Amino acid sequence: MCLSPFPPKSASVHVHASLPAPIHCLFSSPAQRFSSPFPHPPPLFSFLFSSQTERPSEQTAFCQTVTRGQNKTMSSVLQGKRKRQDLASRLSASMNNEEGRVYNIIRGRKEMGIWQGDIKREANIPDSLLKKSIKMLITKKLVKEVVNVQNRSKKLLMASDFEPSNEISGGEWYTEGKLDTEFIDKLSEACFSSIRRLKVATCEGILEWIRKAGGGVSKGQMEQILKKLVMENKVQEVTSDGSGDFESVPVGEVCYRLVKKAAGVGAMASIPCGVCPRINSCTPDGVISPTTCQYYQKWLDF
Missing domain, CATH: 1.10.10 (Arc Repressor Mutant, subunit A)
Structure with a gap:
């Protein structure tokens, strides 16, 4: 029995074949996005296109936006927040005592990460040596910098085989610390x-x-x-x-x-003239006129 979270290719093609064109646009491969026999987008996504003819440029932009967000979502949901990488080759590379100490401190914080100032206090090593060790760990791709959405100016350090928690990354709606x-x-x-x-x-x-x-x-x-x-x-x-x-x-x-919208107010009912009992006597140059009507003036001021 196949336990893969993704359906087999044959099943995927069968599903896509029965779906409207915009759904191909959202979830199919780039080669399949515009292969649908449907000449026009169905009502579901008609709000995206002002004309009845398809606009590939608008569809492409929409596809890229949704696909980017869904790729990020699939990565976090199907693979989990802790994506383990094979670090055997990297860990076998030589690390001096300071680098090893700094790496162990960073990795011990797991998906929460740690600020450089906290590492300095915990490792108790000179600032210049700490910066050099962190730079080497990042170069070896054992450590990475992550953005904390709660304090974007204060970057955190995290072991490469961990993904930031929702508290740090902002959750599925954030990309590189920015709300998507x-x-x-x-x-x-x-x-x-x-x-x-x-x-x-x-x-x-x-x-x-x-x-x-x-x-x-x-x-x-x-x-x-x-x-x-x-x-x-x-x-x-x-x-x-x-x-x-x-x-x-x-x-x-x-x-x-x-939500059902309330019935709109008629145009004449929204101005004083619509309910004025002397409207039949109102003339542009008469005693009763728009220029002398205090109610009309108040309505204009409002």
């Missing part, structure tokens, strides 16, 4: 468009749709995106009653739908 807002926005748009198309959708439903396409978005990520949309008053969290639009969702299950 572009990926978040694109994923939010895709989630919003999916709910608009389905009218009512569950977190599991959206997640299953993405996973069938071969995406690596986690349930935690999807829940955070939905919470973001709720806080932005774009999506409403509701409980299914099993009727109407909720027929496809079991009774009592939490689901999401678009």
Whole structure:
């Protein structure tokens, strides 16, 4: 039995063949992204293209954004936060006493890393020798510098066979210590468009749709995106009653739908003239006119 987290190539091709063009764009290989027989993007991602004809440049930019975020997500979810590398050849290289002492201190902090000042106090070696040892360890790729999102100016040192914890890296939404807002926005748009198309959708439903396409978005990520949309008053969290639009969702299950916008106020009702009882007597050069109306002036000032 194959225990690989990735489906066999034949299965992957079969899945992609049955999916809309934008899904190929999101999760297929570069060679497959534009091989879909669909001439136009379906409604799910129509918000990304202003015209009815495809725009390869826009699709490519969107694909690159989402793929970058998903590659990062797949790396952390499927391989784990602690990616062990084969360090036998590196560790066999000669390290003097100071380098070995510094390396052991750094590696002992695991995924939390350690600041250079703390190493100096713990190792009790001269500053010049410490800097030289750290430089050699980085050159040998035994140690790396990582950015702490809580204090970007204070870089940490970490053994190369560890990945920074969420507390240090910021979690799956961060890339090299920076919040990947572009990926978040694109994923939010895709989630919003999916709910608009389905009218009512569950977190599991959206997640299953993405996973069938071969995406690596986690349930935690999807829940955070939905919470973001709720806080932005774009999506409403509701409980299914099993009727109407909720027929496809079991009774009592939490689901999401678009927020219903309140009916707009008519143009005439928004200005004083729309409710003025003397509007029939109002003329540009008369006793009652817009230039002498105090209510109209207040409305203009507002």
